[in-house]
Amino acid sequence: MDIRRIFGANVRRYRIAAGLSQEAVAVKMGVDRAYVSGMERGQQNVTLLTMWHLAEALDVRPVDLLDETVKKGEK
Amino acid sequence: MDIRRIFGANVRRYRIAAGLSQEAVAVKMGVDRAYVSGMERGQQNVTLLTMWHLAEALDVRPVDLLDETVKKGEK
Numbered sequence: 001m002d003i004r005r006i007f008g009a010n011v012r013r014y015r016i017a018a019g020l021s022q023e024a025v026a027v028k029m030g031v032d033r034a035y036v037s038g039m040e041r042g043q044q045n046v047t048l049l050t051m052w053h054l055a056e057a058l059d060v061r062p063v064d065l066l067d068e069t070v071k072k073g074e075k
Numbered sequence: 076m077d078i079r080r081i082f083g084a085n086v087r088r089y090r091i092a093a094g095l096s097q098e099a100v101a102v103k104m105g106v107d108r109a110y111v112s113g114m115e116r117g118q119q120n121v122t123l124l125t126m127w128h129l130a131e132a133l134d135v136r137p138v139d140l141l142d143e144t145v146k147k148g149e150k
Contacts, residue, residue: 003123003124003126003127003137004123004124007123045122045123045124046122046123047120047121047122048078048079048082048120048121048126049078049079049120051078051123052078061141061143062078062141063138063141063142063143066136066137066138066141067138068136068138
């Protein structure tokens with residue numbers, strides 16, 4: 001699976017687990033909600049620093065966001 | 076530690092473990108040797124896709140490149 005989709009599925013999984021909306025994550029990161037939505041849909045080729053800021057917003061480690069055990073569409 | 080430095084230390088560690096020169100990794104990725112050197116020194120804010128291609132070049136998983144247990148300057 002494309003690394004952007006693996007990343008996106010993890011972002012969504014951890015965001016939901018943290019009880020945060022896309023809007024709340026966007027505000028924490030200082031980005032637009034549509035950008036968070038695009039990341040979750042695997043459409044953003046984010047950089048290391050964006051991954052780091054997002055991990056902080058979701059209170060996980062950056063490495064957690066590349067975990068390949070997540071299944072596409074896992075709620 | 077800055078995620079770019081964690082990433083860089085891992086790139087260097089896995090490159091050496093694979094017995095590859097920076098030049099060899101650069102050729103595999105189709106980038107300049109100086110870019111590989113910059114990644115290893117934590118000076119490149121690479122994207123997910125670049126991380127993916129690099130992981131393939133080093134025959135590791137992308138998640139391995141964000142492993143935080145690596146120590147700076149570890150040979």
